[in-house]
Amino acid sequence: MTLLKSAAEHGFVAVDQLQHDPELEPLHSHADWAKVVARVTDHHAKAKPPPMPLPVLESIDVSRSRRADRDSVIEILGLKVGQPVVRSRHLTKIREKQLRERFNLAYASIGVIAFFAEENVGKAFASVDLVDAEDAQRLNFLPAPTGNMYDPDGLLAQWQEYEDKVMKLVQDGRWNHEAPPSCRVAHCAFGFGHPDVAAYEPRFVAKAPGVRDALLRVLKEEANADRRASVPYVLGYAGTPEQVISWLVPFFRDPHAGVRNNVIRAVLAFQTHLEKPVVDLGTVFDVMAMPHVMDRNKGTYLLEAVLQKLKPEELAARRTEVLQKVGVLLVDMTESRQPINRDPAVSGLKLLSGEGFETSAEWRQWLSRRKL
Structure with a gap:
C-alpha cells in the first residue's frame, strides 16, 4: 500500500488498471484503498491525452482436451467475460501450474490478446492451450539455444527500438491505424509511415543483406528469445x-x-506475395499441430495462403489429405469468437469445400458427411 500511495501522490493515472488488477485485490479492504483510488481517479480525469482504457474480455477459447473439461478450466482461469482485463504474469503461471497438475497435462498456457484498431478495438480474447500427457510429442521443439551472439550491425537492437517507439505512439493515440503498413518487403509489422520511425527501414534495407549469415546464427544460437524474435523481420530485407x-x-x-510466432508470420507474409506455393503442406500441418494458439492461427493462415496458390486440379487432389489431417481442427476453430482464430479456419474450409457456410454447426455437419 505504501508504494501505491506514493504512486498516487506522484501522478499515477491508470485508475482502471488499479481497480481491476487481480494482484491488488487483497488491498481493496485496506483503510487507505478508497483514498488511493480517489486520488488516481482525479489524476485520470486531468490526464492529457487520457490513458487508453483497459480492454474488455470478449470470449474465452479452450483447446480440445480429453482430460480437462471447459467449465473446470474456466473456473481455474478466474477471468470473466464482459470484465476489463489486467494480465498478471504471476497469477498466470500459478493457474497454468494448477491446470497441469489437476488434469495431468503435458502443457498448459493461458494467453490474452487485445485489439487496439478496427472493429475489435477495446476487445480482449483469452485462449487456454492444453496438451494431454499422452500427446506430449506435440512439444517436440528444437533445443533451447544457449549462446550469447553479437548483434549484426546493431540491427536487432534497432528493430526492438523501432517496435518500442511504435507501441508508444499507439499508447499515445498518435498512430494511424487506418493506413496500411508501408514497407519495402512483404512484412514489416507496423510499417514506417510515421515520421518518428521512418528512418529505420533504410538501415535494414542497406545492412541486412550483408549480415544474413550472422542473423541466422542469432536465430539458431542466441539464448535471448527477444533477440531471436527480431531476426525474422530484419532477415526479410x-x-x-x-x-x-x-x-x-x-x-x-x-x-x-x-519466436515461432514471428518466424511463421514472416513466412506467411512472403508466401502470400508469391504466385506459387513454396511451403509444403506437410510443414503446414506440423505447424497447426503445435500447442500454442498463435502457432495454430498462423499455421491456419499459412494453410489458406498455400491452398490459394494451388491450381484447381492440385487443390482437388489434396483436399481429402488436408481434411484428414486438419479438418477437425479447422471446424473446432470456427467456434472461436477471436477473429484471428476463426477467420482463417472459415476461409480454409470454404476453399476446400466450395461451400459458403459461416456457423460452426454447419461446418461440423458438412465434415461429418465427408467420407474420410
Whole structure:
C-alpha cells in the first residue's frame, strides 16, 4: 500500500488498471484503498491525452482436451467475460501450474490478446492451450539455444527500438491505424509511415543483406528469445521471398512461442506475395499441430495462403489429405469468437469445400458427411 500511495501522490493515472488488477485485490479492504483510488481517479480525469482504457474480455477459447473439461478450466482461469482485463504474469503461471497438475497435462498456457484498431478495438480474447500427457510429442521443439551472439550491425537492437517507439505512439493515440503498413518487403509489422520511425527501414534495407549469415546464427544460437524474435523481420530485407522462406522454415519449431510466432508470420507474409506455393503442406500441418494458439492461427493462415496458390486440379487432389489431417481442427476453430482464430479456419474450409457456410454447426455437419 505504501508504494501505491506514493504512486498516487506522484501522478499515477491508470485508475482502471488499479481497480481491476487481480494482484491488488487483497488491498481493496485496506483503510487507505478508497483514498488511493480517489486520488488516481482525479489524476485520470486531468490526464492529457487520457490513458487508453483497459480492454474488455470478449470470449474465452479452450483447446480440445480429453482430460480437462471447459467449465473446470474456466473456473481455474478466474477471468470473466464482459470484465476489463489486467494480465498478471504471476497469477498466470500459478493457474497454468494448477491446470497441469489437476488434469495431468503435458502443457498448459493461458494467453490474452487485445485489439487496439478496427472493429475489435477495446476487445480482449483469452485462449487456454492444453496438451494431454499422452500427446506430449506435440512439444517436440528444437533445443533451447544457449549462446550469447553479437548483434549484426546493431540491427536487432534497432528493430526492438523501432517496435518500442511504435507501441508508444499507439499508447499515445498518435498512430494511424487506418493506413496500411508501408514497407519495402512483404512484412514489416507496423510499417514506417510515421515520421518518428521512418528512418529505420533504410538501415535494414542497406545492412541486412550483408549480415544474413550472422542473423541466422542469432536465430539458431542466441539464448535471448527477444533477440531471436527480431531476426525474422530484419532477415526479410536480406533476400528474395523464396530465400527468406527457405531460411526461416527450419526454425518453425523454436522452443519459444514468441519466436515461432514471428518466424511463421514472416513466412506467411512472403508466401502470400508469391504466385506459387513454396511451403509444403506437410510443414503446414506440423505447424497447426503445435500447442500454442498463435502457432495454430498462423499455421491456419499459412494453410489458406498455400491452398490459394494451388491450381484447381492440385487443390482437388489434396483436399481429402488436408481434411484428414486438419479438418477437425479447422471446424473446432470456427467456434472461436477471436477473429484471428476463426477467420482463417472459415476461409480454409470454404476453399476446400466450395461451400459458403459461416456457423460452426454447419461446418461440423458438412465434415461429418465427408467420407474420410
